[in-house]
Amino acid sequence: MTSPESQTPIVFVTGGVVSSLGKGIAAASLAAILEARGLKVTMMKLDPYLNVDPGTMSPFQHGEVYVTDDGAETDLDLGHYERFVNTRLSGLNSITTGKIYDSVLRKERRGDYLGGTVQVIPHVTDEIKRCIDAATEGYDVALVEIGGTVGDIESLPFLEAIRQLRIERGSDKAMFLHLTLIPYIRVAGELKTKPTQHSVKELRGIGIQPDVLLCRSEVPLPDGERRKIALFTNVPEKAVISVVDLDNIHKIPRWLHGQRLDQLVVDQLQLGGKTGEANLSEWDAVVDAAERPIDEVTIGIVGKYVDHKDAYKSVGEALKHGGIRQRTRVNLKWLESEDIERDGAAKVLAGVDGVLVPGGFGDRGFEGKVMTAQFAREQKLPYFGICYGMQAAVVDAARNLAGLEGANSTENDKQAAHPVIGLITEWRTSSGEVERRTEDSDLGGTMRLGLQQQRIRPGTLAHRLYGKDVVGERHRHRYEFNNHYRAPLEDVGLVFSAKSADDTLVEMVEWPNHPWFLGCQAHPEFLSTPRSGHPLFIGFVRAAREHKAGGRLLNDSSVNEVAA
Incomplete structure (x- = not known):
């Protein structure tokens, strides 16, 4: 683990109620604002599936496989990250449950655990924390997105690891943003806050109290609903952020900045000495x-x-x-x-x-x-x-x-x-002749x-x-x-x-x-x-x-x- 002095402040982004709410875009938009304030920003995705990476997963099931400079096959959210911030990411920035367990089991086979019983806590969670340290070291701030939703069995080791990190580092080095759904019942003209209340309750049940709520809805969140959500979730009213459906994702940085989300992060993580005013002129253009x-x-x-x-x-x-x-x-x-x-x-x-x-x-x-x-x-x-x-x-x-x-x-x-x-093995030969033989390897093993x-x-x-x-x-x-x-x-x-x-x-x-x-x-x-x-x-x-x-x-x- 890195020393406390060199630890990068981290914003952990979780989601609740349903998947595909836009955690990746929300996290990337916040990162863009922080970068616009002069901070050196990186991003990371923790995916709960057991595949080592999405390289062999069906596009119908998983979508695009995004590739980084170092050849890592990663989740498509890394594409969102790189399109919103100027940092070039690598395989360190995309971690899956498969990668974590693969690493833990290799260590067990080598005898690194000295014959001890290998368990989720502390061995798996320690490996997750090690990966987070490796990907975020050397930056002013990092945003780490946890895939899936609160309540998913597969996500629990990741959530436990970030809970531990918050305790170990303190609230000025780690904070929690939780993205949740506020359904709008159009025929009644009403916003329903109960799903958000239950989502936060589930999160608090595993030891994580969100510092900020990003409330996704079709319409802006009225002040009354904002106060109600703050009361029931123990989140300050100013930290209940309305995230509406916009017709252009590039408007999101300006929208979030307008609600001072970046200032909440800067204040809690004590980044004020490194930042200036946000210059969002590029995004406006x-x-x-x-x-x-x-x-x-x-x-x-x-x-x-x-x-x-x-x-x-x-x-x-x-x-x-x-x-x-x-x-x-x-x-x-x-x-x-x-x-x-x-x-x-x-x-x-x-x-x-x-x-x-x-x-x-x-x-x-x-x-x-x-x-x-x-x-x-x-x-x-x-x-x-x-x-x-x-x-x-x-x-x-x-x-x-x-x-x-x-x-x-x-x-x-x-x-x-x-x-x-x-x-290449089918046509490149020392004699210059076409060689008819097939390649026997794992899928992706012969990839360029x-x-x-x-x-x-x-x-x-x-x-x-x-x-x-x-x-x-x-x-x-x-x-x-x-x-x-x-x-x-x-x-x-x-x-x-x-x-x-x-x-x-x-x-x-x-x-x-x-x-x-x-x-x-x-x-x-x-x-x-x-x-x-x-x-x-x-x-x-x-x-x-x-x-x-x-x-x-x-x-x-x-x-x-x-x-x-």
Whole structure:
């Protein structure tokens, strides 16, 4: 454990009544305000599930797997955190019950516990506290979100650990924010506070008294209800904060600041000597750009998990960020790739100004992605392929231009006549021959993960967008472009516009005779923020605007006009 002098003050964020109330967004918004006051802020998520990480969990069940610079596969809330604060997070900032028990059991097998009986208290809770210390050390303040809701059996070790931390550190080093639901009964025109009262009662039953209540509701909390909640929960009235449904999540920092939530934290954690007034001008500029657009485009997202849009959370946010940078409203049209296989690309893609094909795994819907790439190439429709979307574009080029009949990814066809996409172990051999063998490993064991450098080819669309020769992007994929097919695809005009730093792997492809057609193997959506956007998404949205304008090049000065 760290010494008391070096311990970072921590705000623990819990939730009650129901899940999906927005603990992650609320915590990130508070962090943004504290950062705007000049504090060095970090964030952390404690997830109660037994999976070691969400890497092998179904997108339908869990949503997006977010990837950090160090290659950690984490909960999507870390994406919210990085979009709201400037701190780059790592695997230390995402802890699961699976990780905790894995670590404890490894220590037991090594004999670290000297033959003693291993128990939840103190061994599991001590491991949780150790992880919290490791992730938060060196910052002015940290916000730690506990997943799930109060009363969940799985969350109890985490709640017990933070209860202990409060006792060990004191109220000036650890405080509790509890997010709870205030249902609004529309037909009666009434707010109901009983669920919040019971949620706090449950929390107090395990030894945690909240210092602040964040009360989520459809309408602002009247003073009468605020006083009632304060009376029944033993929370000061000024610390009962109304959190209403807003039409833009980027308004939340200003809303919370207006109720002096950040000042409550600064006062209790005695951070006044390190802070100034909150400068939220960047967030105000983001909101202003979103609410006063000069243009509007519709982007089709062709995926295979579109019924659960959280699977593409960062993609959707990055597209909106690209629009914010040029005061353009981006309407997202979610399209199922299997519908394109059934009904054809022309019908399904009608009315879109650009099409983005995101990442994914497995053969379901892949042919629809290939058809999308072909349609966009032939019809000069702006196309942005990310990961699997880049691979679909390569398969289209191989089949329909290079004459490589049966071209495919070995992910979908192990016996493909032309495996233009495959595991490195399937095509990289000392003799230069294609080697047909499969990879036996845990799922995710052969992933290329995390931030990796790539060299951009001068004179390409990618180089014009980045304005750099070398860039770093985050990766999450197993299959690569098969280098044995570079020559035949270059012969039909496909440009390999970026390669890995060692020149061995293809990172980006594009069509030079197309208004805007780019595929990238990495996931640039993980590095996009509302305050700065990302060069590829900004360029793609601009191309969609130009397509909507009938191919006319835009001469306005809107790109990046929002204060960065």
